[in-house]
Amino acid sequence: MTARVWLALAGVVVITGGLLFVSAGTIRWAEAWWFLALYGSAGTAVILWLAKNDPALLASRMNVKAQEGQPLWDRLVLQAARLIYWSWLILMGLDGGRYNWSNLPDWLIWVGRAAFLAGIWGTWRVFRENSFTAPIVRIQSERGHRVISTGPYAIVRHPMYASSLFLLTGWALALNSAWGVLGAIVIELLIALRIGGEEKVLREGLPGYVEYTRKVRYRLIPYVW
Secondary structure, eight states: OHHHHHHHHHHHHHHHHHHHHHHHTOSOOHHHHHHHHHHHHHHHHHHHHHHHHOHHHHHHHHOOSOOTTOOHHHHHHHHHHHHHHHHHHHHHIIIIIIIOSSOOOHHHHHHHHHHHHHHHHHHHHHHHHOTTOOSSOSOOGGGTOOOOOSGGGGTOSOHHHHHHHHHHHHHHHHTTOHHHHHHHHHHHHHHHHHHHHHHHHHHHHSTTHHHHHHHSOOSSSTTTO
């Protein structure tokens, strides 16, 4: 399991870097190297924490194959998300690395790096609070799936997705790509669609979830939605 986890992380970083640099047409792209260093370091830190504190969640996060109980719509959404993600990386490589359409100021690039790390921190905070944050939508009855209402879940019902607002936007800014920010908005719209389906599954199959939604009213952004 340990070797598989590290190979997966290395593969993600290599594929991400490959798509960025190939679309940029050069490896002389400082913002991309900065980003990959942050990505790899943060990913390593989170994996080490999970391996020590919640190996069951780590194993769950590694299992992205279709599973029994996963709705067909969720399988389709995940396939679409992969295609959009790859296209997004290519777009940012063209923008920030090859053509420099955006030409963002240095301070905004640094804001992007900080926002990306904030998103990683928010994701880790979710992992610390909720051991049931599997990458697919289904009720994990074999693991004693239950409602989590503490920590970030006392603020919004989907704090991991809320963290992705910082992570994805920061990702694009860190790569000097305003067009990437627009791509991040598209991904967030897809996430919003997934939230609707996920909530239906949780309301119908997870005891106590309906009561939880009455207590925590907002799905993604406090006082907005």
